[in-house]
Structure formats: structure tokens, C-alpha cells
Amino acid sequence: MSNYTARQVHLISRPVGMPIQENFKLVEVELAAPQDGEVLVKNHYMSVDPYMRGRMRAEAVYAQPYGLNEVMYGAAVGEVIESADSSLQAGDIVLNGAAWQDKFVAKASAVNKLEPFDPKQISLYLGTLGMPGLTAYVGLTKYGEPKQGETVFVSAASGAVGANVCQIAKLKGCRVIGSVGSDEKAQWLQDECGVDATINYKTCGDLTSALLQAAPDGVDVYFENVGGEHLQAALTAMNPFGRIAACGMIASYNNAEPQPGPNNLMLIVGKKIRINGFIVSDHADMRPQFLEEMVAWIKQGKIKSRETLADGIDNAVDAFLGLFGGKNFGKMIVKL
Numbered sequence: 001m002s003n004y005t006a007r008q009v010h011l012i013s014r015p016v017g018m019p020i021q022e023n024f025k026l027v028e029v030e031l032a033a034p035q036d037g038e039v040l041v042k043n044h045y046m047s048v049d050p051y052m053r054g055r056m057r058a059e060a061v062y063a064q065p066y067g068l069n070e071v072m073y074g075a076a077v078g079e080v081i082e083s084a085d086s087s088l089q090a091g092d093i094v095l096n097g098a099a100w101q102d103k104f105v106a107k108a109s110a111v112n113k114l115e116p117f118d119p120k121q122i123s124l125y126l127g128t129l130g131m132p133g134l135t136a137y138v139g140l141t142k143y144g145e146p147k148q149g150e151t152v153f154v155s156a157a158s159g160a161v162g163a164n165v166c167q168i169a170k171l172k173g174c175r176v177i178g179s180v181g182s183d184e185k186a187q188w189l190q191d192e193c194g195v196d197a198t199i200n201y202k203t204c205g206d207l208t209s210a211l212l213q214a215a216p217d218g219v220d221v222y223f224e225n226v227g228g229e230h231l232q233a234a235l236t237a238m239n240p241f242g243r244i245a246a247c248g249m250i251a252s253y254n255n256a257e258p259q260p261g262p263n264n265l266m267l268i269v270g271k272k273i274r275i276n277g278f279i280v281s282d283h284a285d286m287r288p289q290f291l292e293e294m295v296a297w298i299k300q301g302k303i304k305s306r307e308t309l310a311d312g313i314d315n316a317v318d319a320f321l322g323l324f325g326g327k328n329f330g331k332m333i334v335k336l
Helices: 119-126 131-144 162-171 183-193 207-214 229-237 280-299 313-325
Strands: 005-011 024-030 038-047 076-083 093-096 103-107 151-154 175-180 197-200 219-224 238-246 274-277 307-311 331-335
Touching: 005 103, 005 313, 024 313, 038 093, 038 119, 076 119, 093 119, 119 331, 131 162, 131 219, 131 238, 131 280, 151 162, 162 175, 162 183, 162 219, 175 183, 175 207, 183 197, 197 207, 207 229, 219 229, 229 238, 307 313, 313 331
Parallel strands: 151 175, 151 219, 175 197, 219 238, 238 274, 307 331
Antiparallel strands: 005 024, 038 076, 038 103, 038 331, 076 093
């Protein structure tokens, strides 16, 4: 295979409900050699994320939908293998938005050169130091506004976003409760991340009762990743003037038809709860501050990361689908 042959994953039909393999196709394409101002990049790692499900809809809510019979896209980290631009040279590591393909040609201005603090951990720029980590940082600090001694509840707490929320909240002096889907994930959060209490939502019985037991003094901040019964439980447990940072609601991403929502929304009024939905792409201005603090915390051993690695672009779709069955432990990444 030449430097100019690339393998790509295309979306060939729009999923109804849970996506299936037949919605995607692995194709081989020939690339043109880079022209002036362009680079040829070989991707080493690509990210699969729950938000990508929304882009598979014709009426994508907050991002442009993926085109049919075209390569999808998302965050990836690669290496320049050929450059026709003076700002980049072969061997440079670059963060890019050209996931779902092992090679690509693009304008040099479309990629961002990285100076990794550890060359062996470049995949962190797709997780803890990438979009998920920034999402956690922005949502918790800007919209959750945690104060020392408060209680923070995090759904999908061992995931790429949630695990960082938990650890940042601990660094802010909060008591943290995390909801997860397995005892193994719960144990890791407690042993490695210092989370004070965990709930296995699959085995706890009634989630609202379990949360009330774990938070006898109520919840002050809820970081919303899941929706559904998690939002119902959080509203019941929240203290007056509680804050909810709404990042996503993965429980409903694959619903073919709308599902009934929580039946206790009136508590938002009575408890004077503030809910802020946010999209991390609106907060690029916070990235320098985020990287400065997060890299320091990682070096000091105060932030721990877990990754689930899928091997090869052939397994990229399986890795993506695994997100919705909780098969990832931490950040799901495809090693290309």
C-alpha cells in the first residue's frame, strides 16, 4: 500500500435506533500528493465519541450532519509524513479533525502541531487532554461552580468525560458520587480517583433511592451525561440552588421514538435549580488555561486516565457501537 492509499469509514445510511454495521462501509481511496501549503498525515489514534451518533441524523441538533457515502470525521492524532508547507515537517505530531481514516491530505492550517509533554502518551490528547477533558473542565468549573465541601454527582462517571469531572471536583474539595455500570469501574473510581461513593446503576435497584442514601445531605452539583432516570434521581436529591451542567444524555441517543422524560421537573422551580446546557466547541478560549492546569495535575499524579484501545480501522465501528453498551472503560480510542 502506497503513502497515497488511504482506508476510510463512510456512513452509507442513516441509523434508525441503534446503529448497525450495515450503516457503514470501509473503503480504500487514492489520495493526491500534497500541494503547496498541504501536508500528508498518517493518523496513529482516532477518537470515537457518543456525540457522533447525533451527527448521523439528517437533522443533527448542534453540529453539521455527516454526509452519506463520505468519510466521517472527528478528533485524531497523527504524524506528518510528507509536507509541502514550511510550518510543518515530517515527523511532527498533529492534532486534527480527520478521524475515521488512516491517512489524509489537508491544508497545514487545518491541523495543530502538538508538543506532547510525553511522546508515549499522545493518545491523551484525544481524552484527558482533548475534547472530553476540556468538556469536563468547562462544564464543571464554568457551569457547575463547585465550592469546597459541596456534593457533586456525576453520571457515566468512569467515562472519558465523567472520570475527569470526578477528579477535578475532588481537587476542588468536593464530596463526589459517581454512577457507573459495573463494580470494576466503581472500584477504580474509588481506589484510583478518590471518589467518595459509587452507585452501580445496573444493580442498585431504584436509582433515586440509591442516590438519596449516598447523598444524605443532598446534591449541590450534577454533571449530566446520561439523562433519563439519572436526571430524575438528581432532581429529587438536589439541594436548593443546585446547579446542573448538561453535557449529554446518552440514554436517549439511539431512541427511534421520543421517550417520556422525568416526571419531577417541577422541582426545578421549587428548588430554584439552574440547568445549563453547553457545547464545548463554544469554549475554545478556556483551552490554554485547561491545558496548563491539567498537564500539571497529570504530572503530579493527581489526574488518572483509563483508555480502552481498539486495534485498527477495521474495528472502528465496533468501538463506536461499544460506547452504547458500556464496553469502554474510560476513553474509547482506535489505534490505527
